[in-house]
Amino acid sequence: MTQSVEIRKVESKKDFRAFFKFPWKLYRDDPNWVPPLLSMRRELLDKQHNPSWEYLEGDYFVAWRGDEPVGTITAVINHRHNQFHDENIAWFGFFETIDDPQVAHALLDTAYQWAKAKGCTAIRGPQSFTTHEECGLLIDGFTPPVILMPYNPPYYQTLVEGAGFHKVMDVYSLYYDHTPEEHEKLGNAKRIEKITARIARQHNARVRTFDNKRRKQDFQLFKELYNTAWIANWGFTPMTDKELDALINSLGMFLDPRTAWFVEVDEKPVGFMLAVQDLNIILKRAGARPGTPEWITLIKALWHWKIRPKADVLRVPLMGILPEHRNKGLDVLMYSELRNVLSDPNLPYRALDCGWILETNQDMLGTLISIGMRIYKTHRFYEKTI
Numbered sequence: 001m002t003q004s005v006e007i008r009k010v011e012s013k014k015d016f017r018a019f020f021k022f023p024w025k026l027y028r029d030d031p032n033w034v035p036p037l038l039s040m041r042r043e044l045l046d047k048q049h050n051p052s053w054e055y056l057e058g059d060y061f062v063a064w065r066g067d068e069p070v071g072t073i074t075a076v077i078n079h080r081h082n083q084f085h086d087e088n089i090a091w092f093g094f095f096e097t098i099d100d101p102q103v104a105h106a107l108l109d110t111a112y113q114w115a116k117a118k119g120c121t122a123i124r125g126p127q128s129f130t131t132h133e134e135c136g137l138l139i140d141g142f143t144p145p146v147i148l149m150p151y152n153p154p155y156y157q158t159l160v161e162g163a164g165f166h167k168v169m170d171v172y173s174l175y176y177d178h179t180p181e182e183h184e185k186l187g188n189a190k191r192i193e194k195i196t197a198r199i200a201r202q203h204n205a206r207v208r209t210f211d212n213k214r215r216k217q218d219f220q221l222f223k224e225l226y227n228t229a230w231i232a233n234w235g236f237t238p239m240t241d242k243e244l245d246a247l248i249n250s251l252g253m254f255l256d257p258r259t260a261w262f263v264e265v266d267e268k269p270v271g272f273m274l275a276v277q278d279l280n281i282i283l284k285r286a287g288a289r290p291g292t293p294e295w296i297t298l299i300k301a302l303w304h305w306k307i308r309p310k311a312d313v314l315r316v317p318l319m320g321i322l323p324e325h326r327n328k329g330l331d332v333l334m335y336s337e338l339r340n341v342l343s344d345p346n347l348p349y350r351a352l353d354c355g356w357i358l359e360t361n362q363d364m365l366g367t368l369i370s371i372g373m374r375i376y377k378t379h380r381f382y383e384k385t386i
Contacts, residue, residue: 003065005103007110010060018062018069019094020045021290025069026096032144033151034280035288037297044133051242052129055080057118060094061110063103071097073107075114076129081237089383090115093128093135096152097159104159108384116386124168124383126150131235132247136171136356136379143377146278146315146353149173150379157380165382169234173355173377174368178342192371196336199329203265207333210260210274219248221262222318225272229320234358235381254279258347259314261337263321263330271321273334275341278313278353285310314341315353327363335371 010019020041027033045060047053058076062069074094082088092111097104115123127135134150137160145151200206210218223245227238239247259275286301288294304310316338321330342349356379357364365375 005070005106006064007061007106008064010062015062016045016060019060019072022062022069022072022096024289026098030153032142034144034284036283037286037288038290038294044128050129051240051246052133054240054242056129058090058129059114061107063097063107065103070100071095071103071107073111074128075111075123076127077115077118077120078130078237080240081130081235084237085235088119088121090118090120090123091127091129092123092125095126095137095156095160097156099153099155099159101159101162104156105163108160108163108165112384112386120386122383122385124381126382130237130243132239132243136381139170139378139380141173141377144284145280146173146313146355147276147280148315148317149355149377160382163384165384168381168383170359171356171379171381172359172365172375173353173379174357174365174373175354175376176342176352176373178350178352192332192336192339195329196333199333203325203328203330205263205265205328205330205333207261207263207337209337210255210257210262212257218260218262221269222260222272222274223248225262225269225322226318226320229271229322232323234360259338259341259349261334263333265325265330270325271330271334272319273316273331273338274318275314275316275338275352277311277349278315279305279311281311281313309348312348313351313353314338314349315355319354331364331367332371335367339371 008015010016023033024035043049056076056078058074061073061075063071072094073092076091076093078091090111092108095107097107112123126137128150134148136150137156138150138152139157142154226244230236231238254276256277261273262269263271282301282305285304286297288297319331319334338352341347342352352373354368354373355377
């Protein structure tokens with residue numbers, strides 16, 4: 001006889017430890033999962049430290065069978081999102097479960113009932129905790145995730161849909177694995193060079209790299225362009241100053257100035273692209289886990305990052321063009337620079353991930369596919385009406 005499932009809100013240090021450690025139990029035999037640094041996960045979950053909690057309201061829950069944790073979930077109201085989009089919804093996130101419909105449905109129903117008690121009209125997810133962090137359920141492309149992208153087992157889709165949730169939006173990640181031969185045929189390299197030259201002349205545009213000597217000013221420029229460029233995107237909520245600072249500080253630690261660009265028109269910045277090393281390649285080898293002092297993990301990470309470098313994949317987590325300058329091909333200018341980085345034998349980068357991109361953003365998808373990239377992962381947002 002199957003033991004019943006009990007869902008309990010996280011209220012004690014013991015409860016929090018169970019919530020915190022559960023992924024290491026769930027994914028211990030999954031070769032694709034990348035364990036985060038303990039400090040990263042702790043800071044993300046800490047309501048006093050994570051700047052998003054200035055406008056979030058929510059609770060953490062753990063599913064138990066007897067004394068054994070078998071799943072986790074969060075239920076959250078993002079008040080900034082609701083104000084910005086004129087909605088009244090809640091979000092579920094940190095959804096992790098064994099392959100058991102009883103456990104999954106109990107977790108999702110707990111989040112649903114929480115949202116209902118708060119007067120929300122729907123619950124959407126997964127999202128942990130905002131669109132600026134890990135979000136979406138992986139439904140296609142079950143390979144190791146790149147930095148800041150989520151991963152989950154294939155059975156999650158069946159469990160979520162079986163609990164009455166339906167698709168709201170798919171987002172895609174695209175990939176390019178560089179070889180000299182591929183570079184030459186990459187959308188016809190010579191043709192792309194001619195196109196970029198024509199775009200630059202037509203709009204008096206140029207691309208400049210991130211200036212490490214004026215690091216503070218360029219990061220400030222990134223921040224200003226980011227919130228403006230993304231403002232009309234589905235699900236996007238502008239970051240607060242503290243959130244942007246935290247994101248820039250974390251990405252800035254690993255930024256290679258040669259992989260960050262601004263596009264200028266008439267010498268005025270109108271767009272940007274920020275590519276960073278996929279540090280998940282490093283974290284995978286470092287193998288962080290509860291009970292192991294983090295200094296040991298960091299030494300392993302440093303070895304695989306600096307001493308014997310392994311991170312040869314770039315990810316583009318941030319990119320945007322101001323609305324009034326879209327559909328002019330300016331994004332192609334920056335992607336052309338990215339192609340040059342991948343083909344430079346003096347640089348370590350040989351592959352590229354661009355994601356996530358909304359399924360409705362056909363212009364961007366078309367641009368990336370035309371220069372030789374392919375869709376290799378799909379993440380899905382789900383919703384259940386209350």
